Amino acid sequence: AQSVTQPDIHITVSEGASLELRCNYSYGATPYLFWYVQSPGQGLQLLLKYFSGDTLVQGIKGFEAEFKRSQSSFNLRKPSVHWSDAAEYFCAVGVIGNMLTFGGGTRLMVKP
Amino acid sequence: KAGVTQTPRYLIKTRGQQVTLSCSPISGHRSVSWYQQTPGQGLQFLFEYFSETQRNKGNFPGRFSGRQFSNSRSEMNVSTLELGDSALYLCASRTGAANTGELFFGEGSRLTVL
Numbered sequence: 001a002q003s004v005t006q007p008d009i010h011i012t013v014s015e016g017a018s019l020e021l022r023c024n025y026s027y028g029a030t031p032y033l034f035w036y037v038q039s040p041g042q043g044l045q046l047l048l049k050y051f052s053g054d055t056l057v058q059g060i061k062g063f064e065a066e067f068k069r070s071q072s073s074f075n076l077r078k079p080s081v082h083w084s085d086a087a088e089y090f091c092a093v094g095v096i097g098n099m100l101t102f103g104g105g106t107r108l109m110v111k112p
Numbered sequence: 113k114a115g116v117t118q119t120p121r122y123l124i125k126t127r128g129q130q131v132t133l134s135c136s137p138i139s140g141h142r143s144v145s146w147y148q149q150t151p152g153q154g155l156q157f158l159f160e161y162f163s164e165t166q167r168n169k170g171n172f173p174g175r176f177s178g179r180q181f182s183n184s185r186s187e188m189n190v191s192t193l194e195l196g197d198s199a200l201y202l203c204a205s206r207t208g209a210a211n212t213g214e215l216f217f218g219e220g221s222r223l224t225v226l
Contacts, residue, residue, distance in 0.1 A: 034214070043116070043202055043217035090155065099145060099168050100215060102155040 002027040002093045004103035012109040021076040023091030033074040034092040086110045116218035124224045130191040133221045137205030144186040149200040198225045
C-alpha cells in the first residue's frame with residue numbers, strides 16, 4: 001500500500017522568503033502525486049499535480065513542485081511567500097482505480 | 113460550473129444518535145468520495161461511489177455507510193455516534209472515467225458529538 005510522509009508539521013517563514021515543503025512517498029511504481037491546500041474552515045484546493053512527463057510541475061498561486069524518483073520525493077516550492085499563503089498543505093498519492101492517500105499535512109505560518 | 117456542495121455545514125449530535133450528511137458533486141462527475149479529517153488522524157478515506165456502486169472502501173467500522181443516487185448525489189450515514197466521530201467530513205468528486213485521482217473537494221460538514 002502507498003504511504004505519504006510530510007516530515008514538517010509546522011513551518012514558519014517570513015513574508016517574501018522562499019518556501020519548500022517536503023513530501024516523501026512510498027509506492028512500488030510511479031504514482032500520481034498531488035499537492036492540496038486547505039485554509040481554515042475550508043475544503044481542500046488542488047495546487048498542482050504530477051502524472052508523467054516533465055518532473056517540474058507548475059501550479060496555481062505561484063507554486064511549483066519537483067518529482068524526484070530517486071528520492072521518492074515531491075517537494076513543493078514557492079520563491080516568495082505572501083501572507084495569504086498561510087494555510088495547511090497536504091501532499092497526496094494516488095494510483096489508478098484507487099483512492100488518494102494523504103500525508104499528515106504541514107501547517108504554514110507567515111511572519112510579517 | 114458550481115463546485116461540490118455539502119450540507120449541512122455544521123451540526124451537533126449526542127452520543128448514540130445517527131447522522132446523515134449530503135454531498136452534491138460537480139455536474140458531470142460520477143465519482144464521489146468521502147474523507148474524515150481529524151486533528152489526530154488527519155485525512156482518512158471512508159469510501160468512494162461510482163455510478164451508484166461502492167468502488168472503494170476504507171478501514172472504518174460498519175457504523176459508517178454511504179450511498180449514491182442516480183443523479184450522482186451521495187449521502188453518508190453514521191449510526192450510534194461516538195465522541196470520536198467528531199470530525200470534518202469532506203466530500204470530493206471527480207469525473208471517474210479515467211480515474212486518475214484528481215479530486216475536487218467541498219467545504220465539508222463539521223460534526224460535533226457531545
